[in-house]
Amino acid sequence: MSFFNVVRNWMDYPLRNQLRLSRKGLQFKNESKEDLFHNLPDSLRQRALKLEIRLRTDYHLTTYYHSSRKTHYQESIYYLHLLETALEVVPVNLPEVISAVDIGVSHWFYIQALYALLAWWKAPEPRHVKLDGYEIDAFRLYADLYSRLDHAQAHIDGLPGVTYHPDAFSPNTASCHLALMLFPFVTRKEHLKWGLPARFYNPQQLLLDAYETLQPAGLLILVNQGEEERDSQHAMLDSIGLDVSASINFESPLFTYKLPRFITVVKHD
Ligand SMILES: C[S@@+](CC[C@H](N)C(=O)[O-])C[C@H]1O[C@@H](n2cnc3c(N)ncnc32)[C@H](O)[C@@H]1O
Structure with missing residues (x-):
């Protein structure tokens, strides 16, 4: 990361957080899901289609299926599959009223799937969900001149109990059953590459804050890309x-990425 980038982040970030540009009106148009997984070989495509139907049915996502962009939907159900798997690897009981936090949510394109998981995972009736998402760089503008915050609000689309906080995460009382960190910036290089000022780079403190927001026996679920990042994440937890x-x-047939995805779960004492 060049000196130029460090200086640019140092100036750009405060500017967009001073201006806090945001406007209403963003809506996502439905796109056909008919050719989901068309690029997969036949046997894998059949597996992916079966899994997609199972997730859509179990988690009551038919409305979302019929009202979303194709890429948002496909990647969201991949996230759903991933998080469902995370809940299976360490025994956990989710209560009827669940409180969760998602740290570093960006535009929260996967919120509908995440919400559905929290509401319906192993539940005959939907749970009441309280879900707080935190994003330190919420006023970054996208090519359509809507901000990250605007995109997130369009994805949330009025889900009850969901709040998008355009702020750095700070721990609340130890009240959450789940804390999620999906693709946090592990290295300083990534942190700077994505436009954040160097002074905010403190991944160890962020992990401790996430852990502290959990109730006893609550789960911190981390997802990293690539073995190198997973190893650094584990070394950080150890430290x-x-x-x-x-x-x-x-691994999932629902979405293909260049780097493998790793799930790490930390259970609160
Ligand atoms: C790689 S993105 C992952 C976004 C999202 N979880 C996903 O899976 O698409 C990491 C996000 O964390 C945000 N972030 C970094 N440090 C943060 C902090 N201390 N509090 C809140 N958000 C933070 C970054 O701005 C970035 O949007």
């Missing part, structure tokens, strides 16, 4: 005295 309860290489 702050947090034990890994489970760690798996997650």
Whole structure:
């Protein structure tokens, strides 16, 4: 990362957080889902289609299926599959009223799937969900001149109990059953590459804050890309005295990425 980038982040970030540009009116148009997985070989495509139908049915996502962009839908159900798997690897009971936090949500394109998981995972009736998402860089403008915050609000689309906080995460009382960190910036290089000022880089403190927001027996679910990042993440957890309860290489036919995805779960004492 060049000196130029460090200086640019140092100036750009405060500017967009001063201006806090945001406007209403963003809506996503439905796109046909007919050719989901068309690029997969036949046997894998059949597996993916079966899994997609199972997830859509179990998690009551038919409305979302019929009202979303294709890429948002496809990647969201991949996230759903991933998070469902994370909940299977360490025994957990989710209560009827669930409180969760998602740290570093960006435009939260997967919120509908995440919400559906929290509401319906192993539940005959939907749970009441309280879900708080935090994003330190919520006023970044996208090519359509809507901000990240605007995109997130369009994805949330009025889901009850969901709040998008355009702020850095700070721990609340130890009240959450689940804390999620999906693709956090592990290295300083990534942190700077994505436009954040160097002074905000403190991944160990962020992990401790996430852990502290959990109730006893609550789960911190981390997802990383690539073995190198997973290893650095584990070394970081070790350095702050947090034990890994489970760690798996997650594979799914629903979405293909260049780097493998790794799930790490830390259970609160
Ligand atoms: C790689 S993105 C992952 C976004 C999202 N979880 C996903 O899976 O698409 C990491 C996000 O974390 C945000 N972030 C970094 N540090 C943060 C902090 N201390 N509090 C809140 N958000 C933070 C970044 O701005 C970025 O949007």
